């Protein structure tokens with residue numbers, strides 16, 4: 001039986017990142033994924049509505065500040081499949097429109113002129129926002145690190161932000177970026193979004209998204225052995241160390257090291273057998289999650305609105321028009337637990353779109369698919385970092401990766417990519 005240097009369990013962004021970084025360092029790596037497609041939560045599934053017979057769970061976006069993810073895409077040779085927009089558009093009912101784009105000014109002043117013109121906010125609100133942004137800049141990374149146990153809402157109150165400013169500006173961004181409202185999010189992660197995305201560099205706010213179904217981004221894993229449809233049933237323990245994995249069906253695969261890159265719901269059943277060797281791992285069971293909904297709406301004719309666009313004052317929060325099939329809209333609703341029960345969501349979203357874009361009145365909905373991922377992201381609440389495990393464990397032979405592990409990033413593709421890169425570093429360090 002071939003013994004691999006490292007088996008990576010889980011073909012999401014974290015597992016792919018770990019596997020690629022290890023393979024680049026010369027390790028013989030086997031990547032195991034239980035599903036038939038790579039990508040995990042940032043992945044696709046077969047469906048006739050999608051242009052290549054594939055639909056994503058939900059349209060995923062990255063920001064210009066997501067450096068590790070961009071370097072992973074570069075390594076995979078797919079950087080050109082990501083499109084970046086320099087303008088973030090906002091639209092509301094009654095013709096309300098606004099946009100954010102960088103002016104010819106250095107950071108952190110580059111978004112100032114857009115902010116001053118921003119049509120969805122009153123002058124008083126803009127003054128409040130500028131004051132809070134200035135405070136965040138002064139506090140920097142050190143300041144936010146010290147605020148991991150307090151809420152972003154409390155921080156914004158300290159900065160004299162009024163209710164309407166929190167609801168109409170800070171919450172709009174926080175819900176999109178953190179899947180959490182300011183009142184519940186940790187100040188560390190709330191501040192990070194604005195420090196990294198809006199203040200630290202001119203390009204940090206740029207919105208990136210895949211021009212192809214997400215799973216196609218992971219189709220070039222040259223040099224790696226990948227087994228799809230391979231579900232790990234348990235970690236194989238020998239003399240108190242993890243020495244490989246056992247698949248559903250009983251096949252045993254030995255390895256020098258195992259990187260467990262499953263999401264918490266996949267990892268917990270495997271980790272229970274090693275809680276006795278590292279009791280800190282049990283804390284993962286206390287992490288809470290929040291849903292995101294992807295709404296795929298197919299119309300009878302091409303949709304010609306200026307997208308991507310963030311909708312304000314509606315349940316539907318983001319709208320993307322499919323580049324390859326312009327009749328198809330991909331909508332996103334974060335904090336999807338707040339959607340009303342017992343309503344036809346497709347009807348609700350179409351009526352909201354028509355309120356914002358009266359020109360869509362003539363378009364008929366031909367088909368729709370709603371995908372609600374209940375455990376989309378962990379909740380970045382105050383104190384969350386005490387529950388997130390590091391990549392390095394006390395269990396010999398076992399390293400962790402995954403967006404939920406400690407990366408100082410919220411549950412994002414960037415956090416997942418960072419976790420994989422760190423897991424690879426841990427394994428390579430252990431080998432000396």
Ligand SMILES: Cc1cc2nc3c(=O)[nH]c(=O)nc-3n(C[C@H](O)[C@H](O)[C@H](O)COP(=O)(O)OP(=O)(O)OC[C@H]3O[C@@H](n4cnc5c(N)ncnc54)[C@H](O)[C@@H]3O)c2cc1C
Pocket residue numbers: 009010011012013014015032033034035038039040041042057058059060061062230231232233261262263266267292293294373375376377401402403404411412413414416
């Ligand atoms: C609907 C939705 C929208 C989102 N929007 C965004 C966004 O716009 N931007 C952003 O940055 N992030 C977004 N996220 C979050 C982002 O998708 C995740 O943070 C990231 O993809 C997590 O990657 P991961 O590799 O840590 O975990 P996962 O993607 O969950 O990967 C884990 C993999 O392990 C596999 N696995 C589990 N158990 C086993 C086992 N026993 N054996 C073998 N394989 C196993 C799973 O099948 C899966 O493929 C969104 C998430 C969702 C669900």
